[in-house]
Amino acid sequence: MSYRNKSKMKLGTKLILYYLTTTLIFLLIIGFAVNTSVRYFGMSTVEDQLIEQTISSLDYIKQTIYFQSKFPDNITLDLSNEIGKNLSAGNRIIRLYDENLNLISSYIDGIRQSSFETKIMENNIGNAFSGNYTYVSDGDNIYFAAPIILNEKTIGVFEIVYPLNLLNHILSKTTVVLLVAGILFSIFIIILSFYLARITVKPIKKLVYIAHQYAKQNFKHIDIEGPYEIQQLSGSLSKMGQKTQEYVNRQKQFVSNVSHELRTPLTAIKGYSDFLIDEVKGNEDLETAVYHLNNETERLTKMVNELLTLSRLDSEDEYYNMGKFNLTNLVKNVVDSMTMRATLESISLECFVDEKIYIIGDREKFSQVIINVIDNAIKYSLELQIVKISLLKDDNNVILEVKDRGIGIPENELDKIFHRFYRAQNTKSNKGTGLGLAIAKEIVEAHKGSIEIKSEQESGTIVTIILPISKQLLQD
Numbered sequence: 001m002s003y004r005n006k007s008k009m010k011l012g013t014k015l016i017l018y019y020l021t022t023t024l025i026f027l028l029i030i031g032f033a034v035n036t037s038v039r040y041f042g043m044s045t046v047e048d049q050l051i052e053q054t055i056s057s058l059d060y061i062k063q064t065i066y067f068q069s070k071f072p073d074n075i076t077l078d079l080s081n082e083i084g085k086n087l088s089a090g091n092r093i094i095r096l097y098d099e100n101l102n103l104i105s106s107y108i109d110g111i112r113q114s115s116f117e118t119k120i121m122e123n124n125i126g127n128a129f130s131g132n133y134t135y136v137s138d139g140d141n142i143y144f145a146a147p148i149i150l151n152e153k154t155i156g157v158f159e160i161v162y163p164l165n166l167l168n169h170i171l172s173k174t175t176v177v178l179l180v181a182g183i184l185f186s187i188f189i190i191i192l193s194f195y196l197a198r199i200t201v202k203p204i205k206k207l208v209y210i211a212h213q214y215a216k217q218n219f220k221h222i223d224i225e226g227p228y229e230i231q232q233l234s235g236s237l238s239k240m241g242q243k244t245q246e247y248v249n250r251q252k253q254f255v256s257n258v259s260h261e262l263r264t265p266l267t268a269i270k271g272y273s274d275f276l277i278d279e280v281k282g283n284e285d286l287e288t289a290v291y292h293l294n295n296e297t298e299r300l301t302k303m304v305n306e307l308l309t310l311s312r313l314d315s316e317d318e319y320y321n322m323g324k325f326n327l328t329n330l331v332k333n334v335v336d337s338m339t340m341r342a343t344l345e346s347i348s349l350e351c352f353v354d355e356k357i358y359i360i361g362d363r364e365k366f367s368q369v370i371i372n373v374i375d376n377a378i379k380y381s382l383e384l385q386i387v388k389i390s391l392l393k394d395d396n397n398v399i400l401e402v403k404d405r406g407i408g409i410p411e412n413e414l415d416k417i418f419h420r421f422y423r424a425q426n427t428k429s430n431k432g433t434g435l436g437l438a439i440a441k442e443i444v445e446a447h448k449g450s451i452e453i454k455s456e457q458e459s460g461t462i463v464t465i466i467l468p469i470s471k472q473l474l475q476d
């Protein structure tokens with residue numbers, strides 16, 4: 001069936017995957033948003049502080065230069081000390097450049113840097129000289145530069161190099177916190193989604209079980225608790241089951257009644273046709289007509305009897321007459337009784353049986369099973385072929401096997417062979433009603449056994465009946 005080829009993923013697994021994917025996407029978005037906001041607000045705070053410090057520093061520089069008309073030597077140190085008080089992060093570098101953009105002096109946290117080994121962002125200094133405040137960042141530091149303008153003439157550049165280690169530290173801390181929170185949240189979501197998936201899937205599993213039972217014609221009444229839709233579905237399924245059960249019961253009752261009604265007239269017809277056989281001797285045409293009448297009556301009687309057997313097996317008032325019996329003997333007897341018929345059709349029966357195999361079951365009904373299976377093997381074999389019957393036993397089971405080399409069953413019909421009235425396409429020339437195997441299966445299953453058919457068209461068929469050895473027998 002086509003649904004077998006579709007996804008085999010269970011609903012519960014799907015739900016858990018959906019929950020997890022949604023959570024992970026949600027966590028990624030939240031993580032990204034928090035990280036970006038922390039970076040953005042951190043940077044803008046740093047920027048505000050730097051602008052504030054730069055404005056006051058520029059004022060101080062201008063005043064000093066105004067009075068001394070050159071860059072006094074200690075101006076950078078003063079600024080470094082002053083800014084050091086106001087900016088929290090350590091290792092701030094304060095630098096001054098002259099109008100040729102040459103570095104005049106550089107102080108790091110109030111200490112003069114004798115050699116100017118610290119990185120200089122020349123482009124940034126150039127941009128500041130020709131414009132306004134400007135800054136660049138290399139990830140570790142932010143280089144904030146501003147022009148020193150006196151009497152509308154730019155006479156140099158003032159620069160603060162501000163380390164970003166504090167901000168980076170906060171960012172990496174935030175990332176760790178987010179990661180840990182994310183992992184804990186995911187674990188929580190996994191547990192929650194398992195729980196939710198279980199609650200959601202539980203009533204659906206019950207429905208699937210009930211639907212399987214219905215497919216086996218076991219129409220139980222169901223009332224599944226769960227969400228509204230599930231209750232509706234279970235209600236509809238239950239109604240459908242009830243209706244189908246009623247229909248099946250009516251159909252069985254009808255078949256049972258009809259077969260009952262047919263038995264009496266059939267017995268009468270058979271009686272008259274038997275009587276006619278003697279009466280028409282000598283008249284060839286009439287002999288043939290009566291022969292056919294007799295044959296067809298027998299066939300009809302067999303069919304009616306099989307139908308009655310099935311409807312009795314279906315009805316609850318048919319009891320199995322269980323008892324311990326010797327299956328080896330039963331198989332031998334049935335084979336003996338059928339050998340004559342097989343010989344008439346030029347087929348031989350070979351029987352291999354383990355001695356003294358006992359089972360607990362209904363001997364009469366079991367004999368019916370063996371007859372039906374051997375009857376098929378003979379009926380669907382070709383002349384001069386051999387049918388092999390074997391009965392053996394292992395630790396747990398008794399195994400009866402009937403093997404022929406006859407016409408076989410087409411592969412696409414194998415699964416329908418146990419259906420009532422079903423006959424394979426290649427057997428239409430043989431007489432039969434298609435009830436024999438249905439009866440056999442019903443009886444075998446009532447003995448907690450199983451019946452299987454392996455077959456290949458034009459090669460032959462193997463019917464295997466497996467019966468578990470009952471505990472009671474093992475104790476004996």
Ligand SMILES: Nc1ncnc2c1ncn2[C@@H]1O[C@H](COP(=O)(O)OP(=O)(O)OP(=O)(O)O)[C@@H](O)[C@H]1O
Pocket residue numbers: 306372376377380404406407408409417422423424425426427431432433434435436437438460461
């Ligand atoms: N040994 C076999 N070899 C080939 N086909 C078989 C064999 N056994 C069963 N079949 C196929 O299975 C079908 C069903 O078998 P089943 O015994 O139920 O019915 P039947 O033999 O046709 O009629 P009856 O009710 O008289 O037994 C047969 O019609 C035949 O197509």
Ligand SMILES: [Mg+2]
Pocket residue numbers: 372375376432435436437
């Ligand atoms: Mg049959």
